[in-house]
Amino acid sequence: MNARAVIFAGRNAKELLRSPVSWIFGLALPVGLFVIMQVIIKSVGADAAAIVPMFGVARFTGGALLFGASFLGMFCAILISNDCAQSFLARLSVSPMTSFDFIAGYTLAVLPIAALQNAITLATALCFGLAPTVNILPTALFSLLFSLLFIAIGIIFGSALGVKTASPVCSAVVQAAALLSGMWFDLDAIGGGFAAFCRALPFANVYDLSRYALAGEWAKTWQPFSIAAAYTVVLIAVAVLVFTRRRKSK
Numbered sequence: 001m002n003a004r005a006v007i008f009a010g011r012n013a014k015e016l017l018r019s020p021v022s023w024i025f026g027l028a029l030p031v032g033l034f035v036i037m038q039v040i041i042k043s044v045g046a047d048a049a050a051i052v053p054m055f056g057v058a059r060f061t062g063g064a065l066l067f068g069a070s071f072l073g074m075f076c077a078i079l080i081s082n083d084c085a086q087s088f089l090a091r092l093s094v095s096p097m098t099s100f101d102f103i104a105g106y107t108l109a110v111l112p113i114a115a116l117q118n119a120i121t122l123a124t125a126l127c128f129g130l131a132p133t134v135n136i137l138p139t140a141l142f143s144l145l146f147s148l149l150f151i152a153i154g155i156i157f158g159s160a161l162g163v164k165t166a167s168p169v170c171s172a173v174v175q176a177a178a179l180l181s182g183m184w185f186d187l188d189a190i191g192g193g194f195a196a197f198c199r200a201l202p203f204a205n206v207y208d209l210s211r212y213a214l215a216g217e218w219a220k221t222w223q224p225f226s227i228a229a230a231y232t233v234v235l236i237a238v239a240v241l242v243f244t245r246r247r248k249s250k
Contacts, residue, residue, distance in 0.1 A: 070177040
């Protein structure tokens with residue numbers, strides 16, 4: 001990491017602060033999710049966690065962490081697509097900055113939002129009955145690590161698509177992350193081809209990793225960690241490639 005990337009990250013952070021509605025919504029979202037969970041639990045009954053396992057507070061926390069992280073890609077995509085539309089990147093093409101500097105700058109600008117989002121999510125979960133165990137710290141670290149997956153997705157779509165297209169596509173990614181992760185329905189209970197399909201994608205694995213880590217079931221974490229890590233590395237490589245091609249086309 002060099003000074004150019006850090007300075008560029010500072011500029012990007014200021015750009016994000018100029019449009020606070022999106023990231024404030026992203027930070028407030030976990031609180032809203034836990035309120036919805038409580039409404040569902042009250043409608044189901046006191047034994048809701050036994051009837052619907054996904055809505056036990058420990059398991060639901062993993063889903064809230066995933067759902068919040070999925071919005072990070074949208075922040076990145078909007079920022080990059082706006083920079084492309086305003087020819088900002090074209091003007092910077094004469095600078096000594098490399099594609100790595102640009103991508104590191106965008107990533108560093110979004111990571112503090114990811115860290116704050118994790119803190120708010122876990123603090124809210126504690127307020128709603130999550131047991132304060134030592135497993136919270138590694139869960140937060142895993143969530144922060146795999147926020148890079150969604151940031152990479154945002155860089156890809158922000159580089160490849162225009163301003164009007166990037167946001168809707170990233171919204172579709174948010175919906176896919178929620179629907180295919182298992183946070184709203186139990187993939188273990190569904191089983192079959194659909195569950196296998198979901199677990200071949202990164203979203204269910206990021207969710208499983210968070211919930212297993214939070215429960216202290218470390219023997220179960222290696223598989224989702226390996227799959228999520230592989231997707232993250234590949235997507236970061238694709239993001240670098242797509243961004244570099246977009247930059248050279250300017």
